[in-house]
Amino acid sequence: MTADAPDRRPVRAGSSWTDTEVALAAWSSLCEPGDRVAGALVHALGAVQALDWVRSAVLGGVLPSLPVGPDDHARLARAVARWAGRLAGLEPERDLDRLARLGGRFLSPAGPGWPAGLSDLGVAAPFGLWARGELVQGRTGELAGALTRSVAVVGARASTGYGEHVTAELASGLADRGWTVVSGGAYGIDAVAHRGALAGDGPTVAVLAGGVDRLYPAGNTRLLQATAATGAVVSEVPPGAVPTRSRFLKRNRMIAALTRGTVVVEAAWRSGALSTATHATELLRPVGAVPGPVTSAASAGCHRLLRDGAAVCVTDVREVVELVGAAGQVDGCGREEQDGLTRLQEQVLDVTPVNRGSSVETVARAACLTERETWAALGALELRGRVRRAGSGWQKIRS
C-alpha cells in the first residue's frame, strides 16, 4: 500500500454523505483547527445552518442577525473576514470522496464511532475526524473502542538513544497489555512510540497535522503506512491539507483529548510535547513524565513537568498503566474492571486479614508502607467494596 493507493473498501458515492457530514467537512476546510468562534457558531446553529449563515454574511456583506451580544458580533465579523477567502474554494464532497478512495472514513460528532474524548475540547473540538486505516475498515466504533484504552506517548524529535530505548519499552509493553499507543507520527520519540506499539502487536494511532493522504514527515511514510495497516492515521483537516506549524501545535490538543493520559518521554525545556501535556492537564487527563539524566537537555522538559508538579514520575510500563488506569474509573475490559487496583492498593489488600480487623499501623508495617499511604489505599479499597472497617481496624471482604 502506498500513500495514495486505493484500499479495499469501495468508493462511497458523494451523494451518500448526509448534509451535516458535508457541512462539517466544509467547516474543517473553512477555518483553521481550534477556531473557537467557528466551533461556537456550529454548536449554536448546527453545521449546515452555520455554513449558510457564513455564506449569507459574505455574499450580503453584512452579518445576518444572531442571538449574540456586541462583543461576539465583533469577533464574528473578524471571523467571517478570515473565512471569506476560503468560501469559494470549498469542495467538501470532493474531499470526502478523496478520503473514501483512500479507504478512509469521516467521523462526525453526531455520527456513530465518534471518539467521545474529543468532545471534551468543547468549542475547540474538531468538526470531524478524517481517518484511514484498519480501525475504520470494519465495524463502526472500532477506532473509538481502541481509544477508550489508549495512552499518548509523545516526546522530542531530537531524541537520544536513552529516550528511544525507554519509549520502545513503554510502547511495546503498553501494546502487550492491550493499550493503544497514540502519538504524532513525528521523528524521534513519536516514531519510536508507533514502532514499539507495532512491535508489541498492538494497534497504534497517529494524529497528523496535515491531511491523511500526506504521510508526513516523508521519512516516516512506511511507518505511517504500517500504522494505518493495523491501527489508524487521523487528522482534523481534509486530505490535501498542508501540515503547517500552527496545525502541529493545534494537533497536540487532539492527542491529549483522544487518550486517557499522556506520557512525555523526552522533551527539551521548550517542546511541543509539553503543549500536549498542558492540554492533557486542562482536560483532566493524567500526565506522566519519564525522568532522565539531569545532564541531558532532552530530559529537561520532563524534569520541568516533574518540578512543577504537572506530571507524575513514571519509570516503566506498570507505572504508566497505573497512571492512566487510575484515571478512568470504568474500564473497557474484564479484569481491569474487576481489579483495577493500584500497586499500592494491591500491597495493602494483600496484607489485610479476612478473619479479623487489623489496625492501620499493623497493615502499614506489613505492607511496608507509610501510614498515610495505607490510609489512602484503604479508603480507595473501601469505596470499591474490597475492605471494610472492623472496630478500630480494617478487614478484607471475602470475594
Next chain:
Amino acid sequence: MTADAPDRRPVRAGSSWTDTEVALAAWSSLCEPGDRVAGALVHALGAVQALDWVRSAVLGGVLPSLPVGPDDHARLARAVARWAGRLAGLEPERDLDRLARLGGRFLSPAGPGWPAGLSDLGVAAPFGLWARGELVQGRTGELAGALTRSVAVVGARASTGYGEHVTAELASGLADRGWTVVSGGAYGIDAVAHRGALAGDGPTVAVLAGGVDRLYPAGNTRLLQATAATGAVVSEVPPGAVPTRSRFLKRNRMIAALTRGTVVVEAAWRSGALSTATHATELLRPVGAVPGPVTSAASAGCHRLLRDGAAVCVTDVREVVELVGAAGQVDGCGREEQDGLTRLQEQVLDVTPVNRGSSVETVARAACLTERETWAALGALELRGRVRRAGSGWQKIRS
C-alpha cells in the same frame, strides 16, 4: 593530622566540665541513639537527676517514683533493664577528655553553640554532639552558624559515574554559594558530596555513626581528615563507640535535623538515603531528589520519592538553593542568628499566649500544625527558655 593526632587546642582538664555536660556525655554512652524513653526522662528531670534516678533504680532494684502513669512505668522498667548493663562502665569524663585531646568540643543542648535544628527531634534528639574540626576550634557557635545555611547531600554507596558527577557539581556549587554541605561520610555519593564541597572551598560536615576518633569507613580516612580540617566531623556517640548498623540508621535523623533540607542524588529502591529523606519530611524540611535514567537501579529510590510526591525534582544547584532557601523564611543574616528558631517554632511561639497556659491542642490549632509538630516545637522552645509549662498547658515567657 592523622586520626588520633592531637589538635592545636590545649587539653581541657576533666574537672572543667559542668555536671550537666558530664551527665549528658554519660547518657550518650548509656543508651543507643534515639532512645525516646531516655530522652523523655532527661527532658523531664534534667540529665543529672535522670542519671541519679537510673542509678537508684538499678542499685535499689525498684523504680523510684516519678510523676508518670503505669504505661510509662512499664516502658521505664524495660528501659532501665536495657541501660543497667552499661551503667558500671560509664566513664564520661574519660570520654570528654579523649575528645578534648582530639581538639574536639562537646556541645550540649543547654550550652552555647548547640545546632538548634537537632532539638526538633524532641525526645529523640541526641544528648550532645561530639564534634571535632575547624568549626569547633574557634569562637563558639561557628558550627551552628555554618549549619543554619546547610544542605544534606546524601545517596547510595553503590553510586554510578553519573551520580558522582551530579553530586560533585551540586556540592561544589553549594559551597560556592556559601552553603554548608552535610553528609554521612560513607563511600559513594556521601564521599563525593564532601569532596565536592571541599573542592568548592566550602566547609562540609560529616555526621558519623561511630565515635569521631574513628574515621569510618577506613577508605575515607583522609577525606574525613580533610573534612575536619576545614569543617567538622560530628557524632552523637562518644569517642571509641563502634558504628553499628542501627547507629547508621539513627544517624540519618541527625543529618536531616542538622540541615535546612535534604537532597538525595542516587538511591536504590531500598536505601538508607531514603530514611534520611523520610526524617527530613517528618521534620518539615524540604526534600529534593535528583532524577536519573530509569534504566539505572541507582536512581530507583529517587524516582520513588518523586512518584510518591515525597520529594521535589531538582536538577541543578540553583534548584537546590531554591528548595532549601524557600524553607527557612528567615535567612542566614541577622534575625536567624538572633533567634535561631525554626519556622515551626516561630509559628508555635507566635500563637502561645503570655498571660495564661494554653493546651497543646489549642496551640496546634492556632498554629495550623499537627499536635506532634507542636509538641516538638514546644519542647525545643522550652529548652531555649522561650516557653514554659503552665498547669497542663504552655505559656510564652515574656522576653
